[in-house]
Amino acid sequence: MxxxxxxxxxxxxxxxxxxxxxxxxxxxxxxxxxxxxxxxxxxxxxxxxxxxxxxxxxxxxxxxxxxxxxxxxxxxxxxxxxxxxxxxxxxxxxxxxxxxxxxxxxxxxxxxxxxxxxxxxxxxxxxxxxxxxxxxxxxxxxGGEVVSSTRIRSLIGTGKMELANELLGTPYFLTGVVQKGNQLGRTMETPTANIYPDAYKVLPPYGVYAVIVDVEGKRYKGICNLGVKPTIPGENEVGFEVWLFDFSGDLYDKELTAYFVSFLREERKFASLTQLKEQITRDTVLAKQILSQKESEWHPESFLH
Structure with a gap:
């Protein structure tokens, strides 16, 4: 093109x-x-x-x-x-x-x-x-309303990802190059990839989402946190942090495209990293359930290749 x-x-x-x-x-x-x-x-x-x-x-x-x-x-x-x-x-x-x-x-x-x-x-x-x-x-x-970019921006801004995705035709996605983070996820056995979205891009509410991720021609299920990671001292930049369930390897400097499938919960501050890890475990169980349920609804042409 x-x-x-x-x-x-x-x-x-x-x-x-x-x-x-x-x-x-x-x-x-x-x-x-x-x-x-x-x-x-x-x-x-x-x-x-x-x-x-x-x-x-x-x-x-x-x-x-x-x-x-x-x-x-x-x-x-x-x-x-x-x-x-x-x-x-x-x-x-x-x-x-x-x-x-x-x-x-x-x-x-x-x-x-x-x-x-x-x-x-x-x-x-x-x-x-x-x-x-x-x-x-x-x-x-x-749904009784005109499909418009304004309507979709409003839906995404309020976390209504399923309806936004239906109107878009391709699930709402974010593309970026993975940058090195604080590597805290590795210590909790949930190694994550970090991306920092452009300031002018419409983002969903801060929180945790079930996602589908494309990297180097392969597709993975995962969960992501979008926000400022309030539990981690010194973190205040808006970032996208994703954990791929069945991936092992180095993602640094690689391009990643994440499709937001479903909103799981709001971002919140935990009293300790132990509590955060326990919540991530619960988030993972829920995300896997949702992604498995929705898998039959997906068609390969719904995603970028």
Whole structure:
């Protein structure tokens, strides 16, 4: 997959999906599936997200887009110059000159051009004039509400991982490179891998979660603690610490992707490391039960490869 962060790209008869694509959830995926029906190279045009927090970092978004079969991810910075374009300038410069779009697929709430002056009707008129087809898809609803990045951010922020994962289509995940910690887990026979999430990534509430982890092409079950490890003196940085049940070896400096399956409990401070170890044992039993119960629901295509 090509990743382009400017307009220096030349497509050739492409199928173009346009949106913010934060999370690339099930609603977004309808656009992608429609684009695949065109049997043309798929370009996903994604704009910078103005929210303070995003579901996925740029790198995570790129991994997910590639997994979903995108041929080119065109990430457009929303500069003053770009945002001042008329709808027709937007269509000519971006869709025609840059992408050579044969077809354009958007959601029903799509707006473009200076002051969001263009809508789907405008786009269809420009498509007729400039020579590309336009497909407008209705918003996807699940559970009586529209599937949206805002809704998913709220669900994750309150720890409702099962519903968030259903709306996303791929379980919410965190990717990072394992860093060396205090190695305290080794002394409790639960060696952990430590990752420090980006500050602008939406995170679930601090606590313990049942997780599925991909590392070096293999998949493991485990538990993680997300938070500041209040029982450990001197720890105050927000971190992700995961223990893989059936893994032995060194994970330092390796990339790890963890899928949050279920919330187990809130993070809390224990009076001693002995109490912490006893709680980890209970957490492990519960996590294994939950992960075993949910295993029959999983499909290989639900996870990144």
């Amino acid at each position: 090509k990743i382009i962060r400017n307009l220096e790209f030349q497509g050739k008869q492409t199928a173009v999906c346009i949106g913010k694509f934060d999370g690339i959830h099930k609603g977004h995926r309808l656009l992608i599936e429609q684009a695949k029906k065109e049997n043309k190279p798929i370009v996903m045009i994604s704009f910078s997200v103005d929210e303070a927090k995003v579901l996925y970092t740029p790198y995570e978004k790129e991994k997910l887009a590639e997994y979903l079969g995108i041929d080119c991810l065109l990430e457009i910075p929303l500069t003053k110059e770009f945002c001042s374009q008329t709808p027709e300038e937007f269509a000519k410069k971006l869709l025609c000159d840059t992408c050579d779009a044969a077809s354009v697929i958007v959601g029903s709430d799509f707006r473009f051009g200076a002051g969001r002056s263009g809508d789907t009707n405008t786009l269809q008129q420009l498509g007729e004039k400039l020579g590309f087809s336009v497909t407008v898809l209705s918003k996807l609803e699940l």
